[in-house]
Amino acid sequence: MRTIYQFPLSHFCEKARWLLDYKELDFVAQNLIPGVHRAFAQLKTGQNTLPILKDQEHWISDSTQIALYLDDTYPEHALLRADKILREQALQINQIANELGLHVRRWGLAHALSESDEPLEIMIGEKGYLRKFEKFSKPILKSLVSNGYQLDSEKVMGAKQRLDEIILDLNQRLIENNGRYLVGERLGLADIAVCSMLAPLLEIAGTPWEREHIAIVSEDYDQFKLQLLDLPLGQYVKRIYETERHARVDWRGI
Numbered sequence: 001m002r003t004i005y006q007f008p009l010s011h012f013c014e015k016a017r018w019l020l021d022y023k024e025l026d027f028v029a030q031n032l033i034p035g036v037h038r039a040f041a042q043l044k045t046g047q048n049t050l051p052i053l054k055d056q057e058h059w060i061s062d063s064t065q066i067a068l069y070l071d072d073t074y075p076e077h078a079l080l081r082a083d084k085i086l087r088e089q090a091l092q093i094n095q096i097a098n099e100l101g102l103h104v105r106r107w108g109l110a111h112a113l114s115e116s117d118e119p120l121e122i123m124i125g126e127k128g129y130l131r132k133f134e135k136f137s138k139p140i141l142k143s144l145v146s147n148g149y150q151l152d153s154e155k156v157m158g159a160k161q162r163l164d165e166i167i168l169d170l171n172q173r174l175i176e177n178n179g180r181y182l183v184g185e186r187l188g189l190a191d192i193a194v195c196s197m198l199a200p201l202l203e204i205a206g207t208p209w210e211r212e213h214i215a216i217v218s219e220d221y222d223q224f225k226l227q228l229l230d231l232p233l234g235q236y237v238k239r240i241y242e243t244e245r246h247a248r249v250d251w252r253g254i
Contacts, residue, residue, distance in 0.1 A: 002027035005041075005052040007034060008253055009208050011101055015063045015196035016051035021248050022192065023070055023077050027053075029253035064094055067189050079189040090183045090190040093173065097193035100166045103159040108200050108221070110156040170194060171233040179232055187244050195237045195245070201228055204241045208251055 004020065006013035006029050013029075020027050032040060038048040045052055045061035053060045053069070060069045071079050080087045174182055182190040200209040202225060228234035 002056075003054045004029050005032050005037075005054070006030065006050055006253055007032065007037075008251055010050060011104065011196050011200055012049075012063050013051040014199060014207065014251065015101075015193055016053065016066050017247070017249060017251065018192045018196055018245065019063070019067050019070055019079065019189075020053075021246060022079065022187070023074050024248075025070070025074060027249060029249050029251065031253040063193075064098065067094070079192070081184055081188065083184075086184050090188055093170070093182055093190035094193045096166060096170065097190070097197045100163070100170075100194070101197040103163040103166070104197055104200055106159040107156055107163055167198075167228065167231070167233060171231050174233050174236055179236065187240070191240060191244075195240045198228070198233075198237045199241065201225055202234060202237055204238070206241075206245070206247065 002020065002025060004013065004016050004027055006016070008029075008031060017027075017029060032050065037050060041048050041050060041052055041061065044054075044059045047061040049061065051061075051063055051066065053066045055069075055073070058069070060066050067079050080090055170182070177183065181187060182194060199207050201221075203209050203211045229238070
């Protein structure tokens with residue numbers, strides 16, 4: 001059985017789950033403890049980040065490398081086109097989405113944690129040692145997240161500025177490709193990457209960021225969501241999730 005090692009709230013892990021779902025491959029989502037995950041990841045892959053895919057004897061770190069591995073190993077439902085130009089366009093947009101994801105994470109977590117401990121509740125999970133000792137684990141986890149993702153005001157402000165720039169760039173690319181997909185005429189890696197990275201800002205239904213789960217958000221967060229939905233890019237992300245995100249595994253993991 002394939003396993004994705006993940007954090008439920010991570011949009012990079014959402015991307016990895018979506019890649020496997022798109023390929024119609026069976027897998028389980030296994031949660032790791034933030035901070036402690038680094039030793040596990042380093043041991044298995046030589047990296048210290050998630051997601052990690054275990055497929056039989058293969059261990060693959062990084063959502064982009066997972067996408068490339070899946071296309072090489074399971075060519076049906078290709079994520080990248082055979083056409084060289086379309087392939088290069090998709091890889092370029094995927095790289096942009098990777099940067100986008102870093103800024104979404106920093107800006108979004110800073111606002112979410114300033115308003116509520118709800119993100120920590122999801123990270124802790126419904127059972128296990130973190131939940132059993134949540135009185136101690138919650139403040140430790142909050143400190144790890146704040147320090148690990150550098151949620152100081154200057155870096156959060158810089159993240160928002162770069163976030164705005166990337167969104168406008170992607171919005172223009174979408175318009176130039178007739179507004180339905182980012183590359184070509186069907187769903188692919190570029191779309192999955194961008195939609196996964198923007199899902200937290202739009203609180204997409206059926207994801208960890210649905211308003212049902214994170215009920216308290218800042219006024220700035222709400223305003224930014226409305227601004228994004230006013231763009232073709234925001235409507236595109238919403239549409240793609242509604243019509244083409246056929247999740248087969250619960251994002252909460254085990």
